[in-house]
Structures are given as structure tokens and as C-alpha cells.
Amino acid sequence: MRTAAEVLFFVSPALALFLLFVVWPIVKAAQFSLYRWRGFGPLSDFVGLQNYSTVLHDEVFRGAFSHNLFIVVGSIVLQLPLGLAVALLLNRRIRGQGLLRTIVFVPYVLAEVIAAVVWLQLLQPEYGAVDSLLSGVGVPVPDQGWLGSPDRALWTVLIVLTWKYLGLAVLLFLAGLQGVPQDVVEAAEIDGASWWQVQRWITVPLLGPTVRIWVFLSMIGSLQCFDMVWVLTGGGPANSTTTMATFLVNEGTKRHNYGIAAAASVILFVVALFFALAYQLLVLRRDTKGAAR
Amino acid sequence: MTDTLPDVTPPAPARPAPRRTTSVRGGGGSPLVYLGALVVVALTLGPVVYGVLGGFRSNAQLADSPAGLPDPWLLDNYRRVLTSPTFWRYALNSTVVAGLTTLLVVVFGLMAAYPLARYRFPGREALYSVFLVGLLFPATVAIIPLFILVSRDLQLGNTWWGVALPQAAFGLPMTVVILRPFLVAIPDELEEAALMDGASRIGFFFRVVVPLSAPATITVGVLAFVASWNAYLLPLLLLQGDMKTLPLGVADYSTQYSSDTAGVLAFTTLAMVPALVFFLAVQRRIVSGLQGAVKG
Numbered sequence: 001m002r003t004a005a006e007v008l009f010f011v012s013p014a015l016a017l018f019l020l021f022v023v024w025p026i027v028k029a030a031q032f033s034l035y036r037w038r039g040f041g042p043l044s045d046f047v048g049l050q051n052y053s054t055v056l057h058d059e060v061f062r063g064a065f066s067h068n069l070f071i072v073v074g075s076i077v078l079q080l081p082l083g084l085a086v087a088l089l090l091n092r093r094i095r096g097q098g099l100l101r102t103i104v105f106v107p108y109v110l111a112e113v114i115a116a117v118v119w120l121q122l123l124q125p126e127y128g129a130v131d132s133l134l135s136g137v138g139v140p141v142p143d144q145g146w147l148g149s150p151d152r153a154l155w156t157v158l159i160v161l162t163w164k165y166l167g168l169a170v171l172l173f174l175a176g177l178q179g180v181p182q183d184v185v186e187a188a189e190i191d192g193a194s195w196w197q198v199q200r201w202i203t204v205p206l207l208g209p210t211v212r213i214w215v216f217l218s219m220i221g222s223l224q225c226f227d228m229v230w231v232l233t234g235g236g237p238a239n240s241t242t243t244m245a246t247f248l249v250n251e252g253t254k255r256h257n258y259g260i261a262a263a264a265s266v267i268l269f270v271v272a273l274f275f276a277l278a279y280q281l282l283v284l285r286r287d288t289k290g291a292a293r
Numbered sequence: 294m295t296d297t298l299p300d301v302t303p304p305a306p307a308r309p310a311p312r313r314t315t316s317v318r319g320g321g322g323s324p325l326v327y328l329g330a331l332v333v334v335a336l337t338l339g340p341v342v343y344g345v346l347g348g349f350r351s352n353a354q355l356a357d358s359p360a361g362l363p364d365p366w367l368l369d370n371y372r373r374v375l376t377s378p379t380f381w382r383y384a385l386n387s388t389v390v391a392g393l394t395t396l397l398v399v400v401f402g403l404m405a406a407y408p409l410a411r412y413r414f415p416g417r418e419a420l421y422s423v424f425l426v427g428l429l430f431p432a433t434v435a436i437i438p439l440f441i442l443v444s445r446d447l448q449l450g451n452t453w454w455g456v457a458l459p460q461a462a463f464g465l466p467m468t469v470v471i472l473r474p475f476l477v478a479i480p481d482e483l484e485e486a487a488l489m490d491g492a493s494r495i496g497f498f499f500r501v502v503v504p505l506s507a508p509a510t511i512t513v514g515v516l517a518f519v520a521s522w523n524a525y526l527l528p529l530l531l532l533q534g535d536m537k538t539l540p541l542g543v544a545d546y547s548t549q550y551s552s553d554t555a556g557v558l559a560f561t562t563l564a565m566v567p568a569l570v571f572f573l574a575v576q577r578r579i580v581s582g583l584q585g586a587v588k589g
Contacts, residue, residue, distance in 0.1 A: 006494060007408040011420065014405035014465050017397070021439065021462035022427055028438035039441075089329050102576060103334055106341060109572045111523030113540040114565045117547045118344040121554050124359075129343055132359035163340070224431040227525045231544055245433045252437040253530060265434040276429055 026269070032262035039256045051263035061264060064242040065271075067154055071243070072222040072275075074158045075165070076215055082162070083169030083214075084207075088199055090170065091177050101174065108167035116231035119160045123147055147233050150240035157232055157241050164228065165221070169214055176210030177203065212283050219279065223272045244268040341565075348559030355554050370559035380560065382535055383542040384567075387522055390456050390538060394521040397461035399514045402468030403506060407498050409469065410476035411484070421473070427466035432459075432527060440530045451536045456528055460521050468513045475509040476502065508578065515575050522568045539564040 033052065036045040055061050090100050107115060122130050125145030134141050142149055146156040180203050188198050226245035229235060235242035235250065242250075244264060252261030347355060348370050349363040374380050408414070409421050432439070439459055444450030449458070479502065487497045528538045537545070543564050547557045 003412060003414055007412055007414055009495070010404045010408045010498070014401040014469070015420075015423075017401060017458065017462045018424065018427060018465050021442070021459040022430055022435065022465075025435035025438035025442055026430055028442070029435055032438060086333055089326060089333070092326055094326055094330060100330055100334065102573065104337055105576070106569065107337060109519065109569055110341070110565055111525065111540050111543075111568065113523070113525045113544050114561055115340070117543050117557065117561050118340050120547060121347065121558060122340055122343060124554070127356045127359050127554065129360040136360075163336070167337070220429075220431075224433050226433055230525075231547075245431075248433070249436065249526070252440075258437055261437050265437065269430070269434045272431065273429060 029262045029265050029269075032258050033266050035259050037258045039258050047259065051259045052267070055260060055263045055267060060239050060242055061244070061247055063239055064244045064247040067241060068223050068225065068243050068271075070154060071158060071161065071225055072219050075161060075218050075222050078158070078162045079166055079169045079218065080211070080215070083166055083173055084204065084211075086166070086170045087173035087177060088203070091174060101171070104170050105167040107164050108171075110164070112164065112227035113231050115160070115164050116228050119163075120147075120232060123156065148237060150238045153233055153237060153241045157229055160232065161222075161225070161228055165218070169218070172210055172214050173207060176207045180206045212286075216276070216279055216284065219275055220272055223268065223275065244271070344558045344565075345562050347555055348562045350555050352553060352555050367555075370555050371563065373556065374560050374563050379542065380563065383537055383539045384564075386453065386532070386536055387538040387540075387567075389453050390460070390528070391518045391521040393453060393457035394460045394464065395514050395518045397457065398464040398468050398517040399510055401461070402465055402472060402513060403503065403510060404498075405465070406469045406472035406476050407502060410473045411479070411502075412494075421469070424466045424469045427463075428470065430463075432463050436526060436530065439527070443531060450531055451533055453536075455531050456524075456538075457521070459527060460524060461517070464517045464520060468517065471513050472506065472509055475506060479505060511575060512578055515572065515578075519568050519572055522571075 032043070034046060034048060035043050036047045036051070037043055086104065090097060090104065094100070122128050123146050125131065125143070125148060128145075130146070131141040142152060147153050184202055185198055188202055193201070224245055225243050226249065229241050229243050229246050230249070233241045235246045245268065248261045248264035248268065251257045251264060343360075346363055349366045349368070350361075351367055351369075354361065354363065405424070409417060409424075443455045443459065447455070449455030483501060484494075484497055487501055488494070492500065522538075523540060524538075525540045525544070528541055529544075532538065532541060543561050546560045550556055
């Protein structure tokens with residue numbers, strides 16, 4: 001009994017905070033999603049799954065979902081090879097290595113909002129440094145700016161996100177590289193393997209577990225993407241960069257469609273959970289199995 | 294994305310135990326390697342340096358040559374921001390909110406991690422999974438009910454606590470996940486000795502565990518501080534007017550004075566300084582903490 005009291009003493013503050021501010025709101029979100037509710041008066045207009053049907057048939061939300069998928073895939077496709085390349089580069093004997101590793105991590109430390117505001121200035125259509133540099137080397141720049149045209153805006157957001165989060169990938173990969181057994185590498189070198197062959201056949205394959213965890217983190221992050229989009233484009237132009245998160249915040253705070261917003265948030269959660277579980281089952285399982293062996 | 298990305302969760306990756314490892318290897322610094330490193334640095338720091346330098350320029354300079362250097366260097370923009378009471382008000386709000394968040398996360402997180410690490414009781418793993426699953430809940434999902442809860446039910450809208458409490462709650466899962474293995478690693482002999490000397494387990498917590506866990510506590514503390522300092526969505530919904538934090542201030546400033554690029558850049562630069570300095574000061578510790586979490 002004494003143990004029980006002590007456990008309670010230690011755990012209850014955290015548990016109370018967690019239940020009140022994390023679990024309760026999520027339960028409420030599930031509840032709100034079943035009502036038509038605009039934020040005032042009692043929660044009385046029960047509509048069942050109608051909000052879900054509305055959201056799932058909404059062109060804007062469907063677009064948002066596909067944009068999230070684009071960001072999930074795009075982030076992996078861009079950041080994985082780039083992150084590996086930079087990590088392998090910074091893993092070599094090189095002067096100022098520590099400083100370089102710190103520098104690579106700087107964008108990740110910045111608030112997304114702050115990064116977004118700086119990029120907004122950089123990307124200004126006429127007076128921005130990006131256009132000026134690009135046209136300086138003869139690359140044609142779009143008149144309406146990189147964020148101003150529906151065709152390009154999402155790509156631009158993806159590039160900025162890549163800039164922001166590459167440092168995390170590099171850092172994790174560098175951490176993984178520390179675990180590559182040096183004697184294997186040396187043995188290969190003695191057998192006459194080139195640097196490139198060593199990376200290709202030894203280092204990178206041994207990085208597998210780290211890469212798989214990074215992919216997981218990146219996926220979940222991409223599905224929840226909000227701040228950057230909200231500041232860079234607000235979801236525009238013409239909803240071409242809306243994400244599930246900006247959709248639901250927009251519905252909730254600007255249009256006060258709380259039921260719709262809640263349904264969208266539950267869908268976002270289910271999608272994230274699905275990705276997490278599927279990835280866990282299909283990919284990460286190998287790692288945990290290996291650990292148990 | 295800001296809050297969730299550093300959640301480096303276990304499943305621990307399996308890896309053959311390294312017998313000998315060095316961080317430095319490879320064929321040494323050929324010019325090509327340095328060239329590559331230079332390109333990486335330029336691309337990484339370019340936008341940040343542009344922001345810092347842009348603050349020293351005038352709008353006319355920026356329009357004339359968008360990618361140029363300040364000529365002459367002007368202190369005006371920075372002076373204007375640093376003498377503006379709004380900036381300091383926002384900075385104060387950010388500091389207090391992040392401070393409260395960190396305090397709550399560290400104290401409650403360490404307390405919760407202790408029995409989860411060192412007590413045997415039925416339901417321990419179930420309790421731990423409650424926090425573990427919390428890693429999967431993005432704040433975005435809960436944002437609308439959270440807004441209603443804080444502002445309507447608790448009457449904490451537009452207050453420091455109104456932001457700090459939920460932020461701490463969302464920071465707890467990661468804290469517990471990072472701290473638990475650390476507390477497990479404290480040797481049993483230490484605990485037995487303390488109990489033999491007549492300390493209770495609560496006494497052991499305060500006298501031995503708290504001081505011993507300082508390094509891990511600093512790691513989670515800094516992560517919580519920076520996450521709170523950088524947070525946007527929750528403050529956006531909950532804070533208005535004088536209560537805004539710096540990220541809100543930056544976003545506002547950039548929409549309100551969109552033509553004053555130099556001013557926006559000065560404001561933004563000054564807003565990024567504290568988190569950057571704070572993080573870089575303890576960077577080594579954070580990095581090894583993250584690496585530990587990834588290595589399992």
C-alpha cells in the first residue's frame with residue numbers, strides 16, 4: 001500500500017496534466033465531430049457521421065490530404081539522399097568538423113514561423129534575393145513569385161521544409177555512423193575497397209535502423225505540417241498548399257465550424273495512426289526483432 | 294511539426310556492438326570535400342545570414358540589390374526594434390511561458406519517470422504506455438477543444454499559464470520517455486545503500502535521483518524550452534494583444550509592415566537569437582541525448 005501511495009504521489013501531477021490537456025481534448029474532438037456546432041450554445045445538434053462525410057467529400061480537404069502525402073514523399077525523397085550525403089561528408093576527416101555539424105543544425109533550431117518569415121522575404125517576387133540570384137545566373141523566374149502560383153507553391157514549401165529539417169536527418173545519420181564498426185571498414189580498405197565502395201556496401205547498409213527511425217519521424221511530422229504553410233502561404237494560392245492541419249485550423253478558428261474541424265482533426269489523427277502502425281508493422285518490426293534476438 | 298520532430302522514440306534499433314568507433318574517418322580533407330562542406334554551409338546559413346545582414350540595410354538597399362551586402366551598415370532597424378516596448382513585452386511573454394513550461398515539464402516529468410523506472414507495481418507498463426501513446430498525439434488534433442477548454446472552461450485564455458500548462462502536457466511524453474531509461478540506469482546498490490541508511494524511497498528520490506539526473510534533466514529542459522519558445526499554433530489561438538509571444542510578434546510584424554523588409558528582418562533576427570544562443574550553449578548535451586535515444 002505504501003508503494004501505491006508513493007507511486008500516486010510521483011505520477012499524479014504529470015498524469016493529471018496529461019489527462020486534462022492531452023487526453024480530454026482529444027476525446028472532446030471525437031465528440032465534437034459528431035455534432036453540428038458553431039462554438040456557442042449547447043452541444044445538441046447531433047448529426048452522426050455527417051461531418052465526416054462532408055469533410056471527406058470536400059475538394060479542399062481532399063486536396064489537403066494529397067498535399068500532405070506529397071510532403072511525406074517529397075521530404076523523404078529529398079532529405080534522405082541529401083542527408084546521407086551531408087552526413088557522409090561531415091563524417092570525413094575535415095577541419096572544423098564540430099563547427100560544421102553545429103551549423104547544419106541551425107535551421108532546425110529556428111522556429112518554423114521565424115524561418116518562414118525570413119523565406120517570405122527571400123522569395124518576394126520582385127525584390128527577393130532568390131529571384132535576384134537566380135536571374136543573375138540566367139534562370140528564369142516566375143512573375144507571380146514562387147509562392148504566388150498554384151503550380152509552384154507546394155514545391156516551394158517543400159524546398160523550404162527541406163532546408164529547415166535537413167539538419168535533423170544529418171544529425172541522426174551522423175549519430176548512426178558512430179555505431180559503424182571501424183574494423184569492418186578497415187578490413188574492407190585493406191582489401192582495396194575505395195571510399196565510395198565502403199560507403200555503398202558497408203556504412204550505408206549499417207545505417208538502416210537509424211534511417212528507418214528518421215523516416216518514421218519525418219512521416220509523422222509531414223502529416224502534421226502547419227506553421228510553415230500557415231505563414232508562407234496561408235494554404236493558398238487557390239488552396240494549392242492547404243494541409244490537413246491548416247484546413248482544420250481554418251475551419252475551426254476562422255469559420256467556426258467546430259464540428260467540421262473536429263472531424264478533420266480525427267481524420268488527421270487516424271491517418272497519422274495508420275501510418276505509424278503500418279510503418280511499425282512493416283518496417284520497424286525488423287529492428288525490434290533484431291534487438292530481441 | 295516543431296513540437297513533434299525531436300520525439301526520437303525508441304524502438305531501439307539493433308546494431309552489432311561497435312568494438313572501436315571513431316567519428317572521423319575517410320580519406321582526409323581533399324579539396325572536393327571542403328568544397329562540398331562550403332556549399333552545405335552556404336545553403337544552410339544563407340537565409341539566416343541574409344536575415345541578419347538585411348537588418349543592417351535599408352529598404353532602398355534591399356530593393357536595389359536584393360542579395361547585396363549592407364552599404365553603409367545601418368543600425369537603425371535594430372535600434373528601432375530594441376527600443377520598441379512591444380518587442381520587449383513579447384520577449385518577456387515568451388520567456389515566462391517557456392520558463393513555466395520547462396519548470397512543469399522537468400518537475401512533473403522527473404517525478405513521473407521515477408516510479409516508472411524504479412518501482413515494481415502492477416500496471417506499470419500500462420501507465421508507461423499512456424505516456425508513450427501520447428507521443429503520437431499531435432497538438433493539432435486537439436487544438437480546437439484545447440482552445441475551448443483553456444479559454445472558456447478554465448478562464449485561462451490570454452494568460453501565461455493558459456499556454457504553459459497545455460504545452461507542458463504535450464511535452465511530458467517525450468520527457469518521460471527520455472528520462473526513464475536514464476533513471477533505470479542508476480545502480481541498484483546506490484538505492485540499497487540509501488535504504489539501509491534509513492532513507493525512504495521518497496528521500497532517495499530527492500537526495501540522490503534529482504541531483505544525479507541533472508544532465509538528463511538539462512537535456513529535456515532545453516528541449517522543452519526551445520519547443521515552447523518556438524511554438525506558434527497554441528499561442529496563436531490563445532494569446533492576443535500584449536500577451537503575444539515573439540513568434541506571433543514576428544508573424545504579425547511581417548504582415549503588418551510587409552513593405553518594410555529591413556525592419557521585418559531586424560525583428561526576426563532578434564527574435565531568433567535567444568533560442569539559438571540557448572540551444573548552441575548546451576548543444577553538445579542535446580546532441581548526445583538525441584543520439585542516445587536513437588541508438589537505444
